[in-house]
Amino acid sequence: MNFLEKMREGIRKRMMNWLQPQPGIHAIQIQEMMDFELSAIRNRIWYRGDGNELEQLYQQSAESADRHKFWASRCSPGMEMRKIHTGLPGLMIKTINGIIVAAMGEFEFGEGxxxxxxxxxxxAKKNKFRKKFEKSLKEVLYIGDGAYKITIDTxxxxxxxxxxxxxxRVEFVYERGQLKEIAFKTPYKKGFxxxxxxxxxxxxxVNSVLYKGETEVPLNSIKATEKLLPEVTFDKSVILGVPLMIYENTKFEGRGGSIFDGKLDSFDAYDEAWxxxxxxxxAGRAKTYIPENIIPRNPETGELLKPNPFDNRFIATGSDMGENARNEVKVEQPVIPHDSYLASYVTALDQCLQGIISPSTLGIDVKKLDNAEAQREKEKATLYTRDAIIEALQETLPELASACINAYHxxxxxxxxxxxxxxxxxxYSNPSFESQVETLSKARPGSxxxxxxxxxxxxxxxxxxxDWKKQEVARLxxxxGIVEMEEPGVNTSLGEFNIQGGDGNAGEGGEEDVSNEPEGVQGTP
Incomplete structure (x- = not known):
């Protein structure tokens, strides 16, 4: 192909691309406002449930969407509004945590x-493991993850x-998808x-490094770390740190997800509705207007009596001197749209609890017409959350027990x-014991x-x-009237018979000798 042909081919391709343009590729740049540590602090403030801290958090937030939220808003002068936090996030965590901890059994190590x-x-006794586990599970649920550190200090x-x-306070290092290292961070303060x-x-x-700001300093710089060794080695098959997480984080790879993820806006709206x-x-408090000439007076001095805020609150007005005027007490009560507020409250509450926990688990009765079956159906949300948590714990807690025992070795x-x-x-006590008895009792008779x-x-x-369940089966x-009996056995070792002709060893008529045959068993040779 000569030069002119190459030029024509290039021009033809450019013309085809111009006539048939390819789909454009647009770059989208998203700026993350929070890292994992800051989001963990935000979740902790929501769990603590202090309205003052929530307002400070959102009013100092640099996020563009957060500045329009309820807790970030500022009231106009003269129109101040009371901001109320319902405490729902903390209540959810405490309830789920109580359900899990109450059902936790003991570790089984097998025979031998x-x-x-x-x-x-x-x-477990020395470390008060059950109490420590209760605290750690709460933090895993609302922060996302954490880790147990096993230390030897005689x-x-x-x-x-x-x-x-x-x-x-922890960081995880992975290599090819496997946990390689856990960094535990402990802050200390010496003076300022x-x-x-x-x-x-x-x-x-185990390697220990002390930092002053971003600079590494010797371990003996402060008294709390002067006895630590820079490096300790032991069996390479053991790691003395065990991470704990329930869900996966959708923003930070390798980190755990909080149960609050995707729900903080709903919590904000729920607080606003309430x-x-x-x-x-x-604002809708009843107001009583009383003309001045019928306000009670002090019988000794004639002065107007001051209203008592508990029994006779009123606002004094001038007496009406008109021809057809009537000096009478007037009570004004604004109409409050109670049904509208209730509907907003229930809808916001449903958004907060969807996919996490049932209202009945929290003791909330927002629909009083629900029957027992409907309540049990709603309780499945709690069961799904509980099963996900237990599945994660049944994988992590045995690793923790093994690591502690190996640390002892x-x-x-x-x-x-x-x-x-x-x-x-x-x-989990759902459905109720009574309904479970009723359901199982109907399962066997007739069908x-x-x-x-x-x-x-x-x-x-x-x-x-x-053992108890086997005994219960035997009792039932x-x-x-079902009696289990052992099946009669046949001694097969005696199944061969000595049959002989007329040489005198058999009985008369050539009959076989069955004197050694088990009683009740008759056979033919």
Whole structure:
């Protein structure tokens, strides 16, 4: 192809591209206003439920959308409005946390691991594990994640020490999707100087670094860290830090998601609906107008009596001197659209609770006409949330128990063990025990679609152990007249018969000798 042909081909391609333009690609730039630590602090303020802190948070926020929210708004002079926080976010977390902790059972280490079980019980007792777990689960739910740090300090305890770090004080390092290292940050203050101790926990090592601002300084710079070793090594199969998270974060890769994600705007609107309702009630207070000539007077001095705010609040007005005037007491009561405010309140509440928890779990009755079946259907939202949390805990808590036990072995210079502990959670009391009895009792008579074993398992679940459930099955079968008997056995070793001809060993007529055959069993050779 010569030069002219190449030029024609280039011009032809450019003309075709011009006549058939390709779809344009537009770049969209989104600026993140908060990092993970700042969003964790924001969620913590919502959980604490202090209206003063919420107003300060949003009025100082640089986000463009937040400046129009209820908690960021400023009242016009002379038209001040009372801002009320309902405390719903904190109530949701406390209720879900109470449901999970109340159902948590004990760790099981399997047969032959009694020593490991005893070690864990002592570690849990020394560290008050149940109380510490209750606090950590709350923070995981509203912050998103966190991590347990296992420390060995024989000056304090002869057992490993379990410490909890919330999400804003830890960082996770992943390699090919696997956890490689956890950085625990502990702030210290010496005078007016801020120090931060960062402990890097990885597989087989713990490295400690002290920072003064952004500058690394020696560990002996402050008294709290002077006894720490810069580097500690041990078995490379063990890491003495265990992260805990329930949901995945949609904005920050490798971090946990808060139960508040996507709900903060709904909480803000819910507070606004309730505050407006209460403001209308305050503005709609009844006012009593009394003409001056019929206001009660002091019988001794003749002065007008001051109104009592509890029984005779009134506003004095001038006497009407008109021809047809009537000096009478007037009471004015503004009409408050109660139904409209209630509808707004219920709708905002539904937006806050959707996909997380049922109103009946919180003790809220917003629709009094719902029957028991409708209430149970709504309760499924709580069950779904509970199942997601328990599934995550059943993966993480056994790892935590194993790490604590291996830390105990490292402390006593013993070989680490590969443990597979497990933990069970009891059933959530939904549906009610009475309705469950009624449902299961109808399942078998007339239409035996469930065995007695299945009924007992469905009824008691993890609330009873296996031995108790076997005994309960035996009792129910005995009451129903079902008797389990052992099947009669046949001794097959005697199944061969010695048949001989007429050589005198058999009986008369050549009959076989069946004298050794088991009683009640007759056979033919």
């Amino acid at each position: 691991n009694d020593v490991q079980s005893d070690v864990w019980k002592e570690i 000056d304090i305890s002869q057992y490993p020490i379990l410490e909890w770090y919330p999400g804003e 100087t801020q120090y931060t101790l960062v402990e890097y926990y990885g597989y087989g090592y 505050s407006q309702w209460m403001d209308a009630l305050r 490292i402390l006593h210079k013993e070989p680490v063990a590969e443990l597979e502990p497990s933990i069970d959670f009891g059933e 035996p679609i469930m065995s007695i074993e299945a009924q007992v398992e469905e009824m008691w679940g993890d609330n009873k152990d296996e 079968k005995a009451e129903a």
